[in-house]
Amino acid sequence: MQKLRIVRNALQDVADDGERVGSQPALDPFPEGWYFVADRRSITKQRLIQKQWLGQDIIAWCDDEGAICVARSVCPHLGSSLSPEAGACVRDGLLVCPFHGFAYNAEGACVATPYAEPPKSARLSVFETREIRGLVFAWWGIEGRPPQWGLPEEPADEGDWSGMEMRTLRFPGHPQETAENSVDLAHLRYVHGYDSVGADGSVTVEGAHLVSRFDFRRRCGIIGFTSILEVSATTHVYGLGYSYVDIRENSIGIDSRMWVLATPVDGTFIDLVLVGQVRNIRTPKRFAFGLALLPVSLRTGLMSKMYMFMQERDVLQDVKIWERKSYRTHPRLCRSDGAIGKYRRYCRQFYPNTPYADRDHSRKPTRTHRSSAAD
Numbered sequence: 001m002q003k004l005r006i007v008r009n010a011l012q013d014v015a016d017d018g019e020r021v022g023s024q025p026a027l028d029p030f031p032e033g034w035y036f037v038a039d040r041r042s043i044t045k046q047r048l049i050q051k052q053w054l055g056q057d058i059i060a061w062c063d064d065e066g067a068i069c070v071a072r073s074v075c076p077h078l079g080s081s082l083s084p085e086a087g088a089c090v091r092d093g094l095l096v097c098p099f100h101g102f103a104y105n106a107e108g109a110c111v112a113t114p115y116a117e118p119p120k121s122a123r124l125s126v127f128e129t130r131e132i133r134g135l136v137f138a139w140w141g142i143e144g145r146p147p148q149w150g151l152p153e154e155p156a157d158e159g160d161w162s163g164m165e166m167r168t169l170r171f172p173g174h175p176q177e178t179a180e181n182s183v184d185l186a187h188l189r190y191v192h193g194y195d196s197v198g199a200d201g202s203v204t205v206e207g208a209h210l211v212s213r214f215d216f217r218r219r220c221g222i223i224g225f226t227s228i229l230e231v232s233a234t235t236h237v238y239g240l241g242y243s244y245v246d247i248r249e250n251s252i253g254i255d256s257r258m259w260v261l262a263t264p265v266d267g268t269f270i271d272l273v274l275v276g277q278v279r280n281i282r283t284p285k286r287f288a289f290g291l292a293l294l295p296v297s298l299r300t301g302l303m304s305k306m307y308m309f310m311q312e313r314d315v316l317q318d319v320k321i322w323e324r325k326s327y328r329t330h331p332r333l334c335r336s337d338g339a340i341g342k343y344r345r346y347c348r349q350f351y352p353n354t355p356y357a358d359r360d361h362s363r364k365p366t367r368t369h370r371s372s373a374a375d
């Protein structure tokens, strides 16, 4: 996988304005949902990866049939770490613990040991997984709850799209705060300098699926060419770890898509993974960036890189805000702040055990006890 970019190394204290409990953040750092683990290519290339994910160490690996297993990095036998650093490895399609050599299949069952019958009770603590376009997600359930809702089907038309560009930014933040940007249209003008920003219909919510549509114009300059892009975006939010944006640039005729995947690392930092693709641009509607002069594959590849560059630059503008902001349980909104209240109500389903201050003003939010997949 591409290099991780750590945007800020030290967490700066935010002003305590009475919306925090002691040093605890007002939002539980690990809301329920589907969160990105890694892309399949990285897992198969590295064979076994370990990472910190929602406050715990997990591993991901792939067996010989292509089945991916995501599990806690703890051997059920005597508790060894299952990380490559500890000496765990994938051998003959099985995960082998470095301590006594117990071997596990991709379903988490112990199927062999070097010196005895494998105990039936020895099972890895595995997470439910879903894969979309080679992006592997795992379900994080409060107190080990099974998935309460699903991720969408894969988007179609793979053959007509560029390869996937991927970037990862790490910074102090929270996935609810990053996903809130999809309904916070006012910041598009103020932070990113977009023009003519307008909602296209109202934000809709159906269970864990929130949809926000909006249009804007933005200036774009690259390698000496400058153009105005007229953009229509539809954001599909499925929980706080998965946002998918369909983006149509109307003046040149460029279709693109972007996944914005926020994953809590340790209760302070999050990884924000951006994944972008552009559809082949066969006949640009107008001459821009010298596109018409380039062969189709070259112009699509160029636009894909340029779009990712713009997205990353935009997100870095947001990061400056996110990493320093406080969560406002009772934001003082103005009439034009649109759907932020609706978004906050939508978010409550991802904290099933949290008493909310905005449900009951006399109660402060507390951190809930969490666990992952059943041990």
Ligand code: FES
Residues within 6 Å of the ligand: 075, 076, 077, 078, 079, 080, 097, 098, 099, 100, 101, 102
């Ligand atoms: S601790 Fe893993 S095999 Fe003993």
Ligand SMILES: [Fe+2]
Residues within 6 Å of the ligand: 181, 187, 188, 191, 192, 314, 315, 318
């Ligand atoms: Fe933004």
